[in-house]
Amino acid sequence: MKSFFEARRIAVIGASREPGKVGNVIFRNLLKNDNLRCFPINPNADYVEGNKAFPDVLSIPFPVDMAIIAVPAKIVPEVLEQCGKKEIKNVVIISSGFNESGNLELTEKIEEISERYRIKIIGPNVLGIINPYKNMNASFFKEMPGKGNIAFISQSGAVGAAILDRALLNHFGLSAFISLGNMLQQDFLDALDYLEKDLYTEIIVLYIESLKPETGKDFVEICKRISKRKKIIAIKAGKTTEGEIAARTHTASLSSPSKIYSGAFKQAGIIEVNNLEEMFSLAEIFSKYKKLGKKVCIITNAGGLGVLAADSCVRAGLKLEEIPEMVLLELDKILPFGYSRRNPLDILGDALAERYEKVLKILSRRNIFDFFIVILSPQEMTQPLQTADLLVKTKIPIVACYIGGKSLQEAKKFLKEQGVIVIEDVSEIEILGKI
């Protein structure tokens, strides 16, 4: 799959002049990288976005490394055949309307052409592929995510779009995004093989509806190998019977009973999550901390939330390590009477940012705790932004837990922008058990 990301001369078949059309968006996305040479294929246009259009790939007077196909399904065999003749070895078929819609004949046709010409195909029925480090956006998702260490492989294009949109909102950076669609040719194994070697990728997230049954064993093997060095997170859709039937009509593959998947994931060292929220949280945490440890200290300005957080920590298998008496004596000097004198450390409702800072300083001086959960709820004197500022600056491993609504929005946005792990509800602490 590496060759897809290394393509420099790219033809977009179905590059439309009409803004908003899939073929137009893809072409414009690719044009943003000056190092790429992009050829619009459009028999009805002389120019697309200022670039000379060609009626077909065969008319391009240069070799072409990759073609992106965004034409109606019934024309795909014809243009794919032309790609073969042009000796284009990497093709992304964006178009839908193949086996997922019951069009088996059309599907077999493109399968046959791909085999005859030895064309590597991603798709059909995909959003495309993205690599921020190579500044390549060969998809119809409009915005390029930031650079990071998370790679997403999504069988569903739309789930992929939701993931990318969320990445933009929460400011987490990606190393690659691959939409696999119907997996006619390139599948999870190819994507994993590429990401195993990719130096930027440290976390791999898989949205799986179903694996090709014949690839199951290899999938487990390759993941077992990768998971020794990189984190793999997977979500399996279609775990219930209803979901399974829905998945079948969606990407045209049979999904097997969920227990088989869960077992295989475990064997392969894959961390399975149950929903998109968990998936995002875990990927975000891993992108910052490979390991957090089990010994945690909760610091809170709200006793009640400390209680709920303690519950979640216990459920997550974390250890609320005791604060030694010596440290408590130090805390006695700076905290007002009535503070909890234990972990979870309730530093009381009138805590300003400064109190959080002093407490974090004292508690982190000795190596008692692996990390800190810092809870803030909006009370009378609370300084959400100032406290966020100090959390951004601290070098201690922390997870910020801002619990409230309207008055915390700005501070939460700031924390996320600055790369601090923010969880939205104390119950989300339970996800830390999967690290």
Place this chain on the structure above:
Amino acid sequence: MKSFFEARRIAVIGASREPGKVGNVIFRNLLKNDNLRCFPINPNADYVEGNKAFPDVLSIPFPVDMAIIAVPAKIVPEVLEQCGKKEIKNVVIISSGFNESGNLELTEKIEEISERYRIKIIGPNVLGIINPYKNMNASFFKEMPGKGNIAFISQSGAVGAAILDRALLNHFGLSAFISLGNMLQQDFLDALDYLEKDLYTEIIVLYIESLKPETGKDFVEICKRISKRKKIIAIKAGKTTEGEIAARTHTASLSSPSKIYSGAFKQAGIIEVNNLEEMFSLAEIFSKYKKLGKKVCIITNAGGLGVLAADSCVRAGLKLEEIPEMVLLELDKILPFGYSRRNPLDILGDALAERYEKVLKILSRRNIFDFFIVILSPQEMTQPLQTADLLVKTKIPIVACYIGGKSLQEAKKFLKEQGVIVIEDVSEIEILGKI
């Protein structure tokens, strides 16, 4: 407890002139209601916020219905004694530093005074009480929530503040807010007794750390009675041993093993939730729909999310009712080839708002489904705001599920403002199983 909310002449003991101080905030909050007569008690000031200050309640030349005490703990017995002499029967003690901090002697003192003068006490260690319908904000939470049918009773003041802040963000209206704190005198039974009779309250949400053991039986009885007509949702903090110990230092009460609570909740017709997110979601849904039914249709522009949603529906015990062939034939006419022709109904990635509208119209014409889950993920052509607009206008019971990030923020905000139920992740559908 009704008498607290009906108070018209209110003394604020510790009404500070300094903006931001608790006593100042409370006084200003109360001043917003012109129908209340508010007396600041402050021996060091002539005027507070333009109102003549008194050195103590005994100097007020009028009868007083309620006093709010916001002075340091050690002065509380003295001012409470004065309240008794002044024959004030309702007192909210905001101040902390009593049994929750180990100050048992001080606690016993105020208990004795309250008994001697037959004073009803809310607190100590509370945020205060709020009633939007009476325009009364006798708390130090700055903003008044909107009017609605949800009443919150929170043992923890800070959790209460987080709840109120969240209510403002998500635009859900309240009928009452009561912070109970250490429950020296007024407890859950008193609050429930008031809310049972309150005509505006249809949903009661309880944040419980622990009930007084001697009130357990009465609690179950009153909830059993109320839950026949109103919904009661409860979250029990301190369900693990660690959490339990933390709760003990927080509001000074012994929490009993969690199983006892869960059993009692069930017996009492209380719906137990496991975290704040679930609590908010469920309260919001109930505030709009008392019953949703089990027969659901999922409409989605993203097949993959349809699969995940189907999984969640099954886990929630909902029924993905089949779409009859006759209705499918109607849908065939308006939907492009390749749509799923089954429930979950994948109306494909290029669905504009209009397609959602037509589909909802056809599907709701017969009474096949109790409600609809409308999933939207941001794809190339997607119209999040236009689609939101039609969802706001429709009279069919729907739950909107906008899955993405940056590009959906505005539309989600609009939906919430307009009172449409919005869930943030397909996994949240599982909460619908509790309805």
